Amino acid sequence: xxxxxxxxxxxxxxxxxxxxxxxxxxxxxxxxxxxxxxxxxxxxxxxxxxxxxxxxxxxxxxxxxxxxxxxxxxxxxxxxxxxxxxxxxxxxxxxxxxxxxxxxxxxxxxxxxxxxxxxxxxxxxxxxxxxx
Amino acid sequence: xxxxxxxxxxxxxxxxxxxxxxxxxxxxxxxxxxxxxxxxxxxxxxxxxxxxxxxxxxxxxxxxxxxxxxxxxxxxxxxxxxxxxxxxxxxxxxxxxxxxxxxxxxxxxxxxxxxxxxxxxxxxxxxxxxxx
Numbered sequence: 001x002x003x004x005x006x007x008x009x010x011x012x013x014x015x016x017x018x019x020x021x022x023x024x025x026x027x028x029x030x031x032x033x034x035x036x037x038x039x040x041x042x043x044x045x046x047x048x049x050x051x052x053x054x055x056x057x058x059x060x061x062x063x064x065x066x067x068x069x070x071x072x073x074x075x076x077x078x079x080x081x082x083x084x085x086x087x088x089x090x091x092x093x094x095x096x097x098x099x100x101x102x103x104x105x106x107x108x109x110x111x112x113x114x115x116x117x118x119x120x121x122x123x124x125x126x127x128x129x130x131x132x
Numbered sequence: 133x134x135x136x137x138x139x140x141x142x143x144x145x146x147x148x149x150x151x152x153x154x155x156x157x158x159x160x161x162x163x164x165x166x167x168x169x170x171x172x173x174x175x176x177x178x179x180x181x182x183x184x185x186x187x188x189x190x191x192x193x194x195x196x197x198x199x200x201x202x203x204x205x206x207x208x209x210x211x212x213x214x215x216x217x218x219x220x221x222x223x224x225x226x227x228x229x230x231x232x233x234x235x236x237x238x239x240x241x242x243x244x245x246x247x248x249x250x251x252x253x254x255x256x257x258x259x260x261x262x263x264x
Contacts, residue, residue, distance in 0.1 A: 007241060007246060010239075010246060020152055022163060022166065024161075029160070029162070030161070031154060031163065034152065034154065046241065076240055077240065078238075078240045078241070079246070080166065081230065085166040085236075085237075087163055087237040101213075104214075105219040107142075108208055109139060109208075109209040113138055113139065114211070117210075
């Protein structure tokens with residue numbers, strides 16, 4: 001990876017030093033999840049060729065798939081017109097969602113409520129072990 | 133539209149009362165843009181069947197396409213596992229991006245820099261008039 005400073009200068013981080021990143025399956029177009037990146041997560045993503053985020057809950061770099069094996073191999077890294085959102089085209093190994101579904105967007109509005117539109121493919125216990 | 137309070141209770145708004153919303157073309161899967169919604173924008177979107185956002189720069193409800201005609205007709209309204217991101221499946225009339233491109237994500241990392249991967253289809257002046 002070349003020097004990424006020129007790229008980082010194009011990105012508008014928020015007051016917390018973060019920028020939202022959408023992960024999309026590169027071939028099917030399915031939107032898998034949205035998470036947050038800081039400068040280190042962007043650098044790690046581009047250097048390692050896999051999606052890395054900033055975990056706001058754990059306050060730590062989060063190499064997606066590190067404990068589950070559900071890695072997102074990077075296919076393309078895009079930014080939007082005003083540089084405040086990232087779109088990652090990835091090849092998702094396994095499942096993106098910690099609930100054991102392919103995508104995190106498995107709830108849809110129906111009749112004013114929400115209905116689940118995708119099944120659990122693997123239980124969180126099976127993904128993360130009993131410590132999940 | 134039925135009472136949307138039960139839906140709103142499932143959504144985790146940030147400290148500013150906002151939640152990020154991804155707009156995706158419902159048939160092609162193309163990710164068009166990301167913007168922000170507050171409670172009023174969600175209510176307007178569901179009531180009117182078209183994407184409405186909260187404009188952080190103008191501090192006002194933003195009915196997408198109001199001045200450009202580039203409306204996003206709502207096809208499906210989804211939320212993610214932890215309720216802090218919305219995914220709108222829409223039918224985008226015309227162009228999503230104020231630069232005159234179909235999608236806001238028209239810049240991709242290449243050789244450590246950024247390259248434009250989509251053309252301007254219509255100039256901003258032609259979309260918004262000289263006052264753009």
